[in-house]
Amino acid sequence: GQNIDQPTEMTATEGAIVQINCTYQTSGFNGLFWYQQHAGEAPTFLSYNVLDGLEEKGRFSSFLSRSKGYSYLLLKELQMKDSASYLCAVRTGAGSYQLTFGKGTKLSVIP
Amino acid sequence: SAVISQKPSRDICQRGTSLTIQCQVDSQVTMMFWYRQQPGQSLTLIATANQGSEATYESGFVIDKFPISRPNLTFSTLTVSNMSPEDSSIYLCSVSTGNTEAFFGQGTRLTVV
Numbered sequence: 001g002q003n004i005d006q007p008t009e010m011t012a013t014e015g016a017i018v019q020i021n022c023t024y025q026t027s028g029f030n031g032l033f034w035y036q037q038h039a040g041e042a043p044t045f046l047s048y049n050v051l052d053g054l055e056e057k058g059r060f061s062s063f064l065s066r067s068k069g070y071s072y073l074l075l076k077e078l079q080m081k082d083s084a085s086y087l088c089a090v091r092t093g094a095g096s097y098q099l100t101f102g103k104g105t106k107l108s109v110i111p
Numbered sequence: 112s113a114v115i116s117q118k119p120s121r122d123i124c125q126r127g128t129s130l131t132i133q134c135q136v137d138s139q140v141t142m143m144f145w146y147r148q149q150p151g152q153s154l155t156l157i158a159t160a161n162q163g164s165e166a167t168y169e170s171g172f173v174i175d176k177f178p179i180s181r182p183n184l185t186f187s188t189l190t191v192s193n194m195s196p197e198d199s200s201i202y203l204c205s206v207s208t209g210n211t212e213a214f215f216g217q218g219t220r221l222t223v224v
Contacts, residue, residue: 041218042203044215048212097207099156102153
């Protein structure tokens with residue numbers, strides 16, 4: 001079976017750094033995705049990791065350890081507009097493009 | 112990247128009726144998917160829309176309830192049939208243009224009364 005775990009909710013202060021963790025146990029692995037979803041809107045793509053290590057993209061970074069089944073999304077210099085749900089998703093099959101999603105982490109950024 | 116137009120954006124429907132959701136992409140894409148997001152929940156894959164053949168459904172979803180068409184590489188429809196209040200959800204079309212990204216339409220917010 002597929003199991004993807006991430007915290008349900010987090011709160012952080014504007015200007016700070018927050019790390020959102022994701023652990024997965026899946027029958028296969030072909031990449032891990034992070035999406036941002038504001039309330040009432042569609043998910044938007046943030047990052048993709050398929051090899052171990054850190055991928056940096058502006059204020060957002062994503063890390064992957066395949067041996068540990070672990071990823072995190074790091075958000076720096078938090079802004080109020082970063083308040084959203086962050087979804088971790090795993091692509092499980094080679095040549096297969098569908099994603100299995102975690103339940104999402106609702107991040108609240110406070111002044 | 113791919114630009115996805117999904118419509119309707121929202122609808123309120125009577126139970127027992129059916130609604131067809133359309134997904135139009137601005138470029139040819141190999142893979143198209145339909146997801147459901149129930150209130151307060153994450154996304155669940157309904158099916159993969161295959162061009163020129165029957166869709167591939169995930170466990171718990173059947174063709175009679177969620178018929179899907181994919182007549183070409185830029186367009187797909189999902190029908191929610193014989194609706195009940197439990198079908199109230201957001202339905203999302205997604206496409207993959209390669210190995211590294213997957214994009215979503217704006218979603219269809221369905222309320223069944």
